[in-house]
Amino acid sequence: xxxxxxxxxxxxxxxxxxxxxxxxxxxxxxxxxxxxxxxxxxxxxxxxxxxxxxxxxxxxxxxxxxxxxxxxxxxxxxxxxxxxxxxxxxxxxxxxxxxxxxxxxxxxxxxxxxxxxxxxxxxxxxxxxxxxxxxxxxxxxxxxxxxxxxxxxxxxxxxxxxxxxxxxxxxxxxxxxxxxxxxxxxxxxxxxxxxxxxxxxxxxxxxxxxxxxxxxxxxxxxxxxxxxxxxxxxxxxxxxxxxxxxxxxxxxxxxxxxxxxxxxxxxxx
Amino acid sequence: xxxxxxxxxxxxxxxxxxxxxxxxxxxxxxxxxxxxxxxxxxxxxxxxxxxxxxxxxxxxxxxxxxxxxxxxxxxxxxxxxxxxxxxxxxxxxxxxxxxxxxxxxxxxxxxxxxxxxxxxxxxxxxxxxxxxxxxxxxxxxxxxxxxxxxxxxxxxxxxxxxxxxxxxxxxxxxxxxxxxxxxxxxxxxxxxxxxxxxxxxxxxxxxxxxxxxxxxxxxxxxxxxxxxxxxxxxxxxxxxxxxxxxxxxxxxxxxxxxxxxxxxxxxxxxxxxxxxxxxxxxxxxxxxxxxxxxxxxxxxxxxxxxxxxxxxxxxxxxxxxxxxxxxxxxxxxxxxxxxxxxxxxxxxxxxxxxxxxxxxxxxxxxxxxxxxxxxxxxxxxxxxxxxxxxxxxxxxxxxxxx
Numbered sequence: 295x296x297x298x299x300x301x302x303x304x305x306x307x308x309x310x311x312x313x314x315x316x317x318x319x320x321x322x323x324x325x326x327x328x329x330x331x332x333x334x335x336x337x338x339x340x341x342x343x344x345x346x347x348x349x350x351x352x353x354x355x356x357x358x359x360x361x362x363x364x365x366x367x368x369x370x371x372x373x374x375x376x377x378x379x380x381x382x383x384x385x386x387x388x389x390x391x392x393x394x395x396x397x398x399x400x401x402x403x404x405x406x407x408x409x410x411x412x413x414x415x416x417x418x419x420x421x422x423x424x425x426x427x428x429x430x431x432x433x434x435x436x437x438x439x440x441x442x443x444x445x446x447x448x449x450x451x452x453x454x455x456x457x458x459x460x461x462x463x464x465x466x467x468x469x470x471x472x473x474x475x476x477x478x479x480x481x482x483x484x485x486x487x488x489x490x491x492x493x494x495x496x497x498x499x500x501x502x503x504x505x506x507x508x509x510x511x512x513x514x515x516x517x518x519x520x521x522x523x524x525x526x527x528x529x530x531x532x533x534x535x536x537x538x539x540x541x542x543x544x545x546x547x548x549x550x551x552x553x554x555x556x557x558x559x560x561x562x563x
Numbered sequence: 564x565x566x567x568x569x570x571x572x573x574x575x576x577x578x579x580x581x582x583x584x585x586x587x588x589x590x591x592x593x594x595x596x597x598x599x600x601x602x603x604x605x606x607x608x609x610x611x612x613x614x615x616x617x618x619x620x621x622x623x624x625x626x627x628x629x630x631x632x633x634x635x636x637x638x639x640x641x642x643x644x645x646x647x648x649x650x651x652x653x654x655x656x657x658x659x660x661x662x663x664x665x666x667x668x669x670x671x672x673x674x675x676x677x678x679x680x681x682x683x684x685x686x687x688x689x690x691x692x693x694x695x696x697x698x699x700x701x702x703x704x705x706x707x708x709x710x711x712x713x714x715x716x717x718x719x720x721x722x723x724x725x726x727x728x729x730x731x732x733x734x735x736x737x738x739x740x741x742x743x744x745x746x747x748x749x750x751x752x753x754x755x756x757x758x759x760x761x762x763x764x765x766x767x768x769x770x771x772x773x774x775x776x777x778x779x780x781x782x783x784x785x786x787x788x789x790x791x792x793x794x795x796x797x798x799x800x801x802x803x804x805x806x807x808x809x810x811x812x813x814x815x816x817x818x819x820x821x822x823x824x825x826x827x828x829x830x831x832x833x834x835x836x837x838x839x840x841x842x843x844x845x846x847x848x849x850x851x852x853x854x855x856x857x858x859x860x861x862x863x864x865x866x867x868x869x870x871x872x873x874x875x876x877x878x879x880x881x882x883x884x885x886x887x888x889x890x891x892x893x894x895x896x897x898x899x900x901x902x903x904x905x906x907x908x909x910x911x912x913x914x915x916x917x918x919x920x921x922x923x924x925x926x927x928x929x930x931x932x933x934x935x936x937x938x939x940x941x942x943x944x945x946x947x948x949x950x951x952x953x954x955x956x957x958x959x960x961x962x963x964x965x
Contacts, residue, residue, distance in 0.1 A: 357897045365897050365927055394584070408812075416695060418668075418670040419671075422817075425816050428848065429848055429895055433898070490632075557710075561641060563656070
């Protein structure tokens with residue numbers, strides 16, 4: 295099937311004795327001529343967000359309750375891109391009573407993550423169970439599962455073709471994925487991926503009862519040194535009418551971090 | 564009051580290059596009445612932490628001050644008003660190593676109700692024994708880091724004296740007309756160093772494990788008291804001590820072990836002893852509201868080897884044959900609301916301690932803690948709880964954080 299709207303084929307005519315050969319000049323072109331599966335779209339989408347090696351940024355999260363009242367949370371974040379699963383360190387800067395609390399996470403695609411929490415009031419590094427990835431992250435509408443880095447191996451795409459639709463004036467792929475993780479808070483996620491840029495515009499999350507729970511709206515992507523990074527995610531929970539907005543600031547990538555920067559020792563520093 | 568005001572004044576100084584944080588708060592408690600003891604307390608608290616961090620260099624100064632209202636207003640002072648340097652240290656991180664010099668507080672342990680290997684700092688006797696209130700210890704540390712572990716040599720340079728509240732304070736160990744000698748009696752010089760060798764790390768396999776092993780040579784954290792002319796003196800003796808604490812993660816369950824074996828070097832009154840504790844913490848998650856319930860069970864066992872010497876009651880060991888069962892309910896909301904409750908059963912002396920504690924936050928800057936405790940002491944043995952008698956207390960703590 296041809297996706298006419300996005301067809302952008304560079305055709306090279308190579309004349310032989312009695313025949314013409316046509317070569318397709320890019321993988322994107324090939325992908326757009328033929329229909330893409332959910333997995334292929336996810337792979338492309340993952341690829342343009344990968345290759346940052348490591349990153350550091352400050353994050354501001356706004357929690358909005360059903361009455362519209364707002365609470366602000368500030369964090370510092372560092373992450374290290376690794377094949378087997380990323381490592382990340384998050385330090386909470388506010389509210390003041392939890393300032394200095396740190397959360398260290400070693401992600402694993404095939405088993406539970408390794409997680410530690412540092413509680414500065416007690417000087418205690420506490421090992422925590424990571425099984426509950428569906429728990430609220432800092433009282434927000436984001437779960438730990440939502441804020442962990444995207445990894446295509448975490449989902450089953452059922453080898454289905456990704457349909458397209460127009461979303462806010464842009465053509466997007468509708469990509470269905472089902473979490474492989476047995477204890478995920480979701481039965482299904484539907485992501486809407488821009489057909490031109492392969493950036494995710496929106497993700498709908500379906501709870502264990504298969505009802506639509508919440509939607510995340512992705513905007514303000516930043517292109518840093520050829521890698522796209524998240525700028526803003528607005529999460530709307532349709533079941534409790536609460537919202538959370540996560541904004542990344544001052545992000546830098548390829549800082550030269552190594553495993554040393556994510557050793558447990560950094561929790562107490 | 565001057566202590567409290569003194570620290571408040573320090574807060575107003577301009578430490579432009581420092582990161583400053585802390586809190587001011589008020590802690591009120593009401594108790595079931597006991598003869599010659601105040602039936603309530605109001606304590607003003609202030610903590611100030613200044614931190615300077617540049618590249619691999621880090622320095623910390625943390626001060627704490629409190630003012631007990633009875634020390635201003637009552638004929639019977641509790642003698643619980645003071646300013647204290649909790650931490651004052653510098654540290655420098657190298658590529659694979661770290662050095663630290665100064666006064667600081669450390670935490671060792673894995674369990675929730677009591678950490679039997681958390682022996683580096685002593686608890687301040689002037690305060691609520693049910694909350695952690697450690698005094699910083701002067702020490703030098705050298706640490707070397709491996710990929711998944713670390714080894715450190717820590718030398719505590721000085722064995723600190725302790726202060727105790729006067730007999731009018733409900734949690735003072737003193738009775739009327741009794742006094743406490745705040746000069747610690749040590750087996751050798753008070754400056755005889757205590758050395759700790761620690762090795763800790765993590766194994767990340769199908770089931771992940773955090774482990775730590777500690778060898779200690781020096782003054783034990785367990786102490787004993789002698790009484791002369793109605794004055795108590797605290798004694799510190801030398802030990803070789805072996806400790807370990809571990810946490811294994813099995814799905815939603817944490818399995819915990821803390822254990823210590825102490826070989827008393829010379830003291831004729833204290834026996835070698837063993838203290839072991841096992842714990843399990845299971846989290847029930849995926850509740851509809853996003854809240855979590857943690858179920859905690861822990862068992863503690865303490866025994867001395869030489870029965871002719873001090874026993875656990877003489878030494879004030881309260882977790883000697885105890886079972887703790889607790890629940891933690893976290894709402895996972897924007898106020899981090901949490902309720903923790905539990906009961907400690909002393910299976911040997913037939914004692915029970917019940918408690919429930921609620922904490923939350925108002926407008927992101929004020930933290931609220933409310934707690935209730937009830938202690939049913941032993942009828943037959945002179946344990947720590949028996950000295951407190953049947954005891955109830957309600958506490959309310961309000962603190963502003965900056």
